[in-house]
Amino acid sequence: GENVEQHPSTLSVQEGDSAVIKCTYSDSASNYFPWYKQELGKGPQLIIDIRSNVGEKKDQRIAVTLNKTAKHFSLHITETQPEDSAVYFCAALKQAGTALIFGKGTTLSVSS
């Protein structure tokens, strides 16, 4: 079935460094890839997304890249800050377009 693999499961960086989280998906028909940030005790928050007709998208300190041939996409956070500490989930839209499949999450810790 459709699957999304996410790596690493945990990531620790120093404030100001960059962080990269990678995901691979199995369904070549997937065409929409969002990223969510979940802080402790809260629901996931959509932070950026990309559609398959675009290779890269930026929003201030965050960017997402997509490689359709290799079926992987990545989240890049530059100039990390302690408030970036959270669990990040990638997802891919199922072929039927009816649901999102989520990765297992990456716990990002930014130390000052």
Added chain:
Amino acid sequence: SAVISQKPSRDICQRGTSLTIQCQVDSQVTMMFWYRQQPGQSLTLIATANQGSEATYESGFVIDKFPISRPNLTFSTLTVSNMSPEDSSIYLCSVGQGAHEQYFGPGTRLTVT
């Protein structure tokens, strides 16, 4: 993005009982979804709540255990029936005009003893 609220925010329930969780959104939306997030785990879709018709359940989830209502375009309920400790999870609703760009509520933290 829509403002989504869930009630209750948390509850502790005894095994064998049922709990109904409410999800309210401040604008009309086409799609509403219910997810389960077990402690420290990812999000698993339970079902899509369809307005005016039965919910569409994912593999491994059944209507008898998780009945869902969606009486209008701004409100849905999920009931967790005949609970066991394995049902202890965070239950999240999300909304969207499609399955894209889903926005999540704050979640309901359920503990079953």
